[in-house]
Amino acid sequence: xxxxxxxxxxxxxxxxxxxxxxxxxxxxxxxxxxxxxxxxxxxxxxxxxxxxxxxxxxxxxxxxxxxxxxxxxxxxxxxxxxxxxxxxxxxxxxxxxxxxxxxxxxxxxxxxxxxxxxxxxxxxxxxxxxxxxxxxxxxxxxxxxxxxxxxxxxxxxxxxxxxxxxxxxxxxxxxxxxxxxxxxxxxxxxxxxxxxxxxxxxxxxxxxxxxxxxxxxxxxxxxxxxxxxxxxxxxxxxxxxxxxxxxxxxxxxxxxxxxxxxxxxxxxxxxxxxxxxxxxxxxxxxxxxxxxxxxxxxxxxxxxxxxxxxxxxxxxxxxxxxxxxxxxxxxxxxxxxxxxxxxxxxxxxxxxxxxxxxxxxxxxxxxxxxxxxxxxxxxxxxxxxxxxxxxxxxxxxxxxxxxxxxxxxxxxxxxxxxxxxxxxxxxxxxxxxxxxxxxxxxxxxxxxxxxxxxxxxxxxxxxxxxxxxxxxxxxxxxxxxxxxxxxxxxxxxxxxxxxxxxxxxxxxxxxxxxxxxxxxxxxxxxxxxxxxxxxxxxxxxxxxxxxxxxxxxxxxxxxxxxxxxxxxxxxxxxxxxxxxxxxxxxxxxxxxxxxxxxxxxxxxxxxxxxxxxxxxxxxxxxxxxxxxxxxxxxxxxxxxxxxxxxxxxxxxxxxxxxxxxxxxxxxxxxxxxxxxxxxxxxxxxxxxxxxxxxxxxxxxxxxxxxxxxxxxxxxxxxxxxxxxxxxxxxxxxxxxxxxxxxxxxxxxxxxxxxxxxxxxxxxxxxxxxxxxxxxxxxxxxxxxxxxxxxxxxxxxxxxxxxxxxxxxxxxxxxxxxxxxxxxxxxxxxxxxxxxxxxxxxxxxxxxxxxxxxxxxxxxxxxxxxxxxxxxxxxxxxxxxxxxxxxxxxxxxxxxxxxxxxxxxxxxxxxxx
Numbered sequence: 001x002x003x004x005x006x007x008x009x010x011x012x013x014x015x016x017x018x019x020x021x022x023x024x025x026x027x028x029x030x031x032x033x034x035x036x037x038x039x040x041x042x043x044x045x046x047x048x049x050x051x052x053x054x055x056x057x058x059x060x061x062x063x064x065x066x067x068x069x070x071x072x073x074x075x076x077x078x079x080x081x082x083x084x085x086x087x088x089x090x091x092x093x094x095x096x097x098x099x100x101x102x103x104x105x106x107x108x109x110x111x112x113x114x115x116x117x118x119x120x121x122x123x124x125x126x127x128x129x130x131x132x133x134x135x136x137x138x139x140x141x142x143x144x145x146x147x148x149x150x151x152x153x154x155x156x157x158x159x160x161x162x163x164x165x166x167x168x169x170x171x172x173x174x175x176x177x178x179x180x181x182x183x184x185x186x187x188x189x190x191x192x193x194x195x196x197x198x199x200x201x202x203x204x205x206x207x208x209x210x211x212x213x214x215x216x217x218x219x220x221x222x223x224x225x226x227x228x229x230x231x232x233x234x235x236x237x238x239x240x241x242x243x244x245x246x247x248x249x250x251x252x253x254x255x256x257x258x259x260x261x262x263x264x265x266x267x268x269x270x271x272x273x274x275x276x277x278x279x280x281x282x283x284x285x286x287x288x289x290x291x292x293x294x295x296x297x298x299x300x301x302x303x304x305x306x307x308x309x310x311x312x313x314x315x316x317x318x319x320x321x322x323x324x325x326x327x328x329x330x331x332x333x334x335x336x337x338x339x340x341x342x343x344x345x346x347x348x349x350x351x352x353x354x355x356x357x358x359x360x361x362x363x364x365x366x367x368x369x370x371x372x373x374x375x376x377x378x379x380x381x382x383x384x385x386x387x388x389x390x391x392x393x394x395x396x397x398x399x400x401x402x403x404x405x406x407x408x409x410x411x412x413x414x415x416x417x418x419x420x421x422x423x424x425x426x427x428x429x430x431x432x433x434x435x436x437x438x439x440x441x442x443x444x445x446x447x448x449x450x451x452x453x454x455x456x457x458x459x460x461x462x463x464x465x466x467x468x469x470x471x472x473x474x475x476x477x478x479x480x481x482x483x484x485x486x487x488x489x490x491x492x493x494x495x496x497x498x499x500x501x502x503x504x505x506x507x508x509x510x511x512x513x514x515x516x517x518x519x520x521x522x523x524x525x526x527x528x529x530x531x532x533x534x535x536x537x538x539x540x541x542x543x544x545x546x547x548x549x550x551x552x553x554x555x556x557x558x559x560x561x562x563x564x565x566x567x568x569x570x571x572x573x574x575x576x577x578x579x580x581x582x583x584x585x586x587x588x589x590x591x592x593x594x595x596x597x598x599x600x601x602x603x604x605x606x607x608x609x610x611x612x613x614x615x616x617x618x619x620x621x622x623x624x625x626x627x628x629x630x631x632x633x634x635x636x637x638x639x640x641x642x643x644x645x646x647x648x649x650x651x652x653x654x655x656x657x658x659x660x661x662x663x664x665x666x667x668x669x670x671x672x673x674x675x676x677x678x679x680x681x682x683x684x685x686x687x688x689x690x691x692x693x694x695x696x697x698x699x700x701x702x703x704x705x706x707x708x709x710x711x712x713x714x715x716x717x718x719x720x721x722x723x724x725x726x727x728x729x730x731x732x733x734x735x736x737x738x739x740x741x742x743x744x745x746x747x748x749x750x751x752x753x754x755x756x757x758x759x760x761x762x763x764x765x766x767x768x769x770x771x772x773x774x775x776x777x778x779x780x781x782x783x784x785x786x787x788x789x790x791x792x793x794x795x796x797x798x799x800x801x802x803x804x805x806x807x808x809x810x811x812x813x814x815x816x817x818x819x820x821x822x823x824x825x826x827x828x829x830x831x832x833x834x835x836x837x838x839x840x841x842x843x844x845x846x847x848x849x850x851x852x853x854x855x856x857x858x859x860x861x862x863x864x865x866x867x868x869x870x871x872x873x874x875x876x877x878x879x880x881x882x883x884x885x886x887x888x889x890x891x892x893x894x895x896x897x898x899x900x901x902x903x904x905x906x907x908x909x910x911x912x
Contacts, residue, residue, distance in 0.1 A: 008124070012051060015123045019157050020164065021059060022052055029156050030060035033128070033149050038062045040145045041138060043130035045109070048153055049076040050117075050126040064107070064131075073101050079114030079127035085143050086127070087113040090135040111136035113143075115150035120158070128153055184260075184281040187267065192217045192231060195276060204260075204283050206253025217279060220250050222257065234264040235277055242266070250281065259285045311386075311407040314393070319345045319361055322402070331409050333378040340379075345405065349376050357388070364390040364403050366682045368537030373410065385411045437463030437516075437532035440523060443494050444477065451494035453477045457527060466516065466532055467509075496520045497528050506535070515539045537683070544687045547575040551691065555698040562596055564702065568695040569599035572672055576684055579651050579675040580607050583695055585668050591620050593669050604651050604675070617643050619657070624666045629657040630685065633677040654678040656685065658692045670695065771798050771902075775832055778810035782823055793834035793847075799904045802897075813849050813893055821891050822854030829853050836899065843899040851890030859886040 016022055030048055038046035045063040049056045056076055057068040071077060075097055079086035091097040091110055102109050114129030128150040138146065184201035186194055193216055197209035205220050212219070218226045225231070225248060237244030244264040249257045260281045267276040311328030313321055320342050324334075334340055349357040353374035360370025370390035377383050387408045392400030441454040455477050464470060473481055478490065489507070496503050502521040509516070514536040523529050554567045565583035573581035582598025592612045600606045613620040617640035619629045632654050634640035634647045640655075647653070652673045660668040670692035772791060779789055798806060814823065814830070822828030834847040851857075880897025 009051075009053075011123050012125060013053070015119055015121070015125060016050060016052060019125075019161050021157060021160070022050065022057060024059070026060065030153065031062075033152055033156075034060045034062045037128060037130055037146055037149050041113070041130045041142045043111070043113075043132045043136070045107070045131040047076070047129050047131070048117075048126070049074070049114075049129060051077055051080055056126065069102070075100065075102070075112045076114050076127040076129055079112075079129060080116050080124040082116050083118075085113060085115050085138070085147060087138060087143075089137050107131075108133060110134050113138050113146060115146045117150055117153055119154060125154075125157075182282060184279075186212075186217070186279045186281075188217055188235075188277040188279060190274070190276055192235060192277070201281075204252075204258075204281065205250075220252070220281075222249050222251055225249075234262075234279075238264040238266050238277055239274070247284070258283050259288045309409070311405075311409075313345065313405040313407070315345050315361070315403040315405060317365060317401070317403075319403075321345055328407070331378075331407075333380040333382060349374060360388060360390040361403065363537075363541070364392050365400055367392055367400055368541060368683065369535075371538075383411075384409050385414050436534075437466040438529065439463045439532075440527060440529040441478070441493065442527050443490075443497050445494075451490050453479050454490060454493060454528075456481075463532055466514070466534060493520055493528050493530070497522050497526060540681075540683065543575055544683065547571050548687075548690060548694070551694055555694065558698075559702055559705070561699045561702050564695055564698045566597040566599070568670070568691055569597070572670070572688060572691050573599040573601065575687070576672060577674075578672050579604055580673040581671065582607070583668065583670050583692075586666055588666060593671075598671075607650050607673075615643065616640065616647050616652075623657060623659040623669065626659055626661045626664075626666070628659065628685070628689075629655065630680050631655050632679050635677075651675040654680070656680055656688055658688055660692060660696050668696070769798055769803050771796055771834065774798055774803055774807060775810060778807045779814050779830075779832075782814045782818055788823065788829060790829065790831045790833075792832075794836055796836075796845075796899070796903065798902050802902045802904070806902075809895075810849075813891070817851055817854070817891065820855070821857065822851035825854050827853045839896075839898075845895075845897055845899050845902055847895040847897075849891070849893035849895075851892070854890055856888050857886045857891055 034046040034048055038044070045061075047061045047064055048059040050059060051071065051074065054071050055068050056071055056074040058064065058066070061067075075088070075091070078096065088094050088097060089111060091100065091103045091112055097103055097112070109131045111132035111134065112129060114127035116127050117125045119125065128146065130146065181200045181203045183198070184204040185196075185198035186201050187196040189195050193214055194212045197207070197212045201212075202208050207219075217231050221231055230246070230248070234244040234246060242265070245262065246264075247261040248259075250260050250262075251257060261284050262279060262281045265278045265280075266274055267278055269275045308325060308327040309331055310325075311331050312325040313328060314323035316322050321340050322342075324337055324340060329335075329337060329340075332340075346354055346357045346361060353372075353376060356372040356374050360372050363370040371388065373385065373387050375383060375385050387410045389406045391404050393402040393404050395401040438458075438460045440457045442457050443451050444453040444455060446452050456474050459469065459474055464473075469481055478485055492503060492505060495501075500522045502519065504517065504519050507516050507518055508514075514534060517533040517535045518530050519533070520528055520530045551568060551571050554571075555564055558564055558567065569582040572578065578599075579601045580598060582595050584593040584595040584598070586593050587610075590612070591614060592610050594610050595608050598606065598608055613623070617634070617637075619631075619639040622629050622639075629639075631637045631640055634653055634655065635644040640647060647655075653676050654674045656672040658670045659666050660670065670688065672688050771793070772795065775791055783789060810832075817823040817828070817830060822830055829852055831850045831852070832847065833850075834845055837844055837846060880895060880901060883892075883894040883896075885892045885894075
C-alpha cells in the first residue's frame, strides 16, 4: 500500500473544498478532457480521479461506469505522489498493484498511466489517467497530450473557482450596499454631481436615487457650509491627501438638520485616472446627543462625588488606597488625602470586621460584589458604624483591575429604622446610578385596558450590555425584541404604574447565566422606570455558602467514608448544576479511578465503576503532579480533543478534576462534569476545592478513628498474648533448667528474641513483617561474620500470628547451633532456604534449616522446652508440620505450613 502523509492529505482536503468540485454533477468541460485522453492514447478507460479521504471520486470518466472506489483500490494515489507521468506497463507484474481488486477482478485492467493534478500551490489533488485491459505503453506524444490535459483540468478548476468567487464577491458587495442602511454612500463625478445613490442614502437623507442623480452634492449641505465652499474643500482634500473627513450638520429632504460624520475619497479608473469621488455619511445625531448627555452626566457625577458625605474610595489590586472623595475625607476625619494615600484599606478594620473587609475585597477582586456592615473608628478615634459595598472596576477586557469601595456612615441610622430606610434609598440611588442598568417604558394596553406590552422609551448603555439589547431598541416594544417574555413581567410593571407603589423582584436569564434584582417605580400615568442590579454572583455565592454549611452538617453526622463521598458528590453536583460529580480513589499503578457512589443528574446514566484516565485524554500527568485539570470544552482542549467521543459517551463536554495528594502521591480525585461547554469561574473552582478539602478531612477523621480503635484493640490483645508467652517461656525454662545460672541465661536469650520479634512487627505495618527481615533479626546476635548464614527464598509477608513463634523457633535453633552445632565452630555455616509450592491446590511454604561444618551431631537423649517449641510451635498454631532431624553432618529442621497460616493476622476479638 502507498504511504499516507496526514499533512499532505489535510492540504488536499482544504484545496478540494476551496474548488467546490467534489460530488458535483457531470460537466462537459471535464467530460471532453477524458474523451480526448481516451482517444489520443487509444485506451478504453479514462478518468479524472480526485482523492478524498478514504475514497477516490471521479469527476469525469469514460469506459469505467463507476463514480468512485475505495482509496485502497486507487492506483491514482501513486500517480498523485509524482511530479510527472506515472506509468505501469503490466499491473499484474508490479507488486504495488498485482493484488488490486481492479486488476484481479471487475474490469481486470492491465495497464495504467496517470498524470498528477497539481494546483498552482503545489497541492496534488489526484490524477488524470488512462487504463487498458492489456499491457501497453504510452508513446512520447501520448504522454505529452496526457500531461497537457492534466494541466487543462487544473486550469478549468481555477477558472470555475475564480468565476464563483467573482460572483460571490459581486453578490456580497451588492448585499452590503443594500443592507448598509446606516450609511449614505454617494458617488460623484469630477464636477461634484451625483452619479449613484445607495439605499442608505435614501434612508438617511430622504431623496431617492432618481431624484438625486445629476444633482450637485451641495443639496444636502447646509447653506452656511455651501457658502463657505465646504463641498469643494472636501473634494480638494480627498485629491490632496487621499481622504477628506468631516463631522458637521447636514440637511435632509424634509429640511431637518442632522449631525453626521463623513468621508470623501477619490475614485480612480483601471488606468489610474481620476474619475470622480465617493462620499460616505453616517447619522450620528443620537450619538452626539448621547455624548453631550454623558459629558453633562459626568460633570454632574463629579459634583455628586465632591458633595457626597459617603466615603468613596478606589483600591488597587493590593488593597492600597488610590482615590478618596472629599466627602469621604471629611467623614473619616482625615486632614487630606496624602494622610491615607497608599495605605492598606483592610488595615482600618479590627477583629472580625477585618475578616469581613478582606472577604469583601477578595469577592470583588474575583469579579463579584462584596458587602458587609461593621464598626471602625475614624482617624481621630470617633467610633462609627459603616455599610460597605465593594465592586470591581473592569478594564477593556472585562477583568477587574481596580475596586470601588463605597462606605456609608450608618451610625445614626442603626438607631432608627426610618433613617436606615432613607439612607439605604439614597445610597442605592447613588450607587445604581453610577453603574447599574436602567430603562424606562410605556405600558401598552388593549381595548379593555388590559396591559399587553410596553415600549422602550429610554435605555442606558449599562442595561444594553446586561440584556444584550442594542441601544437602538428604543421605540420598539418588548414583544418585538423578546418574543418569549412571560406575561407576569408586563403585569408587574403595569401594577407599578397603576398603584404608584414601587416593587422589587428578580428576573433570571438562563441564557446569560445571570440573575437581576429589578427595582421598578412609576414615572407618569403610563410610564415606569426600572433599575437592574446584577445579583448573579451574590446568588451563586449564597448558594455555595449554603451548600458548604449543609456539607459540614451532613459530614459531622456520618462515620462512613462512602457516605461522606456520596454526600459531597450530591451537594457539589446540585449546587453547580453538573451532569456528574463524585469522589473516587485512584489506582496509581494502573492510572485508573474507582468511582463508588458518584452523583448523576436526573435522566443521565451513572459513571460508577473503574475508569482508566488515559481512555479520556492525556491529562493524567497533570493530576499526578498535583495540578487541577480545568477544561471548558473537551473538543477544543489538546489534552482531550482526540478522546472527545469517549467523553461524549458518558455525557461529558467540560470538566473540573481536583487531585488529592498524600505525601506527594496522587491518591484520590474530586470530579465535576458538565454535558455542555462551560467556562468555570474562580468562585466555582474555589467552591469545588473547598468541597474536596472538607470531604478529605472528614474521611481522614473517620480513618483516624477507625485506626485508633483498631490500634487500641491490637495493643490490648498483643499485651495479653505477650504476657501469656512470657509466662509460658519462663515456666518451661525453669522446669527444664539444670541450675539457676543456666536458667537465667536461657530465659534472658528467649525474652530478647521475643522482644526483637515484637519490635519487628511494630516497625513494619501493623501485624506483619517481611520473612527475610524476620529471619535476619532472629539470627542477628549469632552473625559473627558475613558468611555464617545463607538466606534464600521468595519475598512474602509473615502475619503477626506466626511471626513471634517463628522468630522464637529460629532463636532456639540458632542457640542450639551455637552451643552444640555449626555455630560452635569457626567454619560452621547455617543455610535457611524457603520456597513456595502447591499442595492440594493450596499454596504452602517449605522452610529448611540445615547446618554444616560443625561437630558430628549426636541426637539428644531427652527433649527440652526449646526442642518442644521447635517441634510443635508452628504445627500447633497454624496447621503446619515440623520435622527436626539430627544427621551426623548437621541438624536439619524442615517446616511445611500453609501460606495462609503464615500470613494470618492475629486480630483481636471481643473475647480478648
